[in-house]
Amino acid sequence: MSLPVPADYEQWMRRALADARLAFDTGDVPVAALVLDENGEVIGTGRNERELRHDPTAHAEVLALREAAATRDDWHLEGCTLVVTLEPCVMCAGAVLAARIPTVVFGAWDEKAGAAGSVYDVLRDRRLNHRVEVFAGVLAEECGEVLLDFFRAKR
Secondary structure: OOOOOOOHHHHHHHHHHHHHHHHHHHOOOOOEEEEEOOOOOEEEEEEOOHHHHOOOOOOHHHHHHHHHHHHHOOOOOOOOEEEEEEOOOHHHHHHHHHHOOOEEEEEEOOOOOOOEOOOOEHHHOOOOOOOOEEEOOOOHHHHHHHHHHHHHHHO
16 A cells, blocks of 8 residues: 655656656666655656666666765765656665665556565565655556557567
């Protein structure tokens, strides 16, 4: 069950969706992420670039977290929010926990590899030292459609 979503998250998700569409140019799966600071300012962005960089860790969330940490000159991202078009995978959920991000907002569910409530719930696992508030399904249909368009074109 997801919590109510503040209206501003839709605005940020729309921006992430626009960034996700850029992945079509590089053959990467169209997923994008933003890191917002406490004031709602974007301090990090990323989109999937595994194909572009030939890097298995170049997921949207990881790249956005790296940029946010560089912007802050600190890997502790307390008070920040991660907005991502697809439910984070286990690797990305681990990066969110390591960065101490308190809030994650995502669009489409990932029924194959999701780690924020679908397959796993790493972000809210009580056995870990940090738990995250998760807002799921923000513009889920639009986020899912971008992914479906990508995979239809691959066939």
